[in-house]
Amino acid sequence: MPKDRASDAAGNAKLGVRKGDTVVVLSGKHRGRRGKVIRVETDKRRVVVEGVNVVKKHMRPRGKVMQGGIVDQEAPLRRDKVMLMCPRCSKPTRVSRTRLEDGRLVRKCHRCGEVVDR
Numbered sequence: 001m002p003k004d005r006a007s008d009a010a011g012n013a014k015l016g017v018r019k020g021d022t023v024v025v026l027s028g029k030h031r032g033r034r035g036k037v038i039r040v041e042t043d044k045r046r047v048v049v050e051g052v053n054v055v056k057k058h059m060r061p062r063g064k065v066m067q068g069g070i071v072d073q074e075a076p077l078r079r080d081k082v083m084l085m086c087p088r089c090s091k092p093t094r095v096s097r098t099r100l101e102d103g104r105l106v107r108k109c110h111r112c113g114e115v116v117d118r
């Protein structure tokens with residue numbers, strides 16, 4: 001395996017999506033759905049999107065507080081199945097990276113050229 005060159009000081013930037021981003025699903029059962037990223041699993045190249053890919057989980061009761069039964073929970077999606085929604089042009093976009101004058105590495109919208117990160 002080649003070493004991941006994309007790794008940088010910005011943490012989860014490797015996948016191009018981060019917690020809190022709005023993404024759109026490109027393929028599969030949930031195609032066209034939009035949601036907020038609630039978790040990024042960088043090592044597995046997966047993201048968990050709010051309200052997308054919700055599965056029923058059968059939980060075993062754990063103690064007095066944790067009730068058992070069936071709960072709804074988002075299952076991770078492959079990162080390449082989703083695309084970042086640009087907050088500026090409101091379109092799904094690829095991201096490129098650029099370095100600001102202050103040295104910070106930020107993500108940039110491939111369509112409108114606006115910096116996505118603040």
Ligand SMILES: [Zn+2]
Pocket residue numbers: 086087088089090091093109110111112113114
């Ligand atoms: Zn844009």
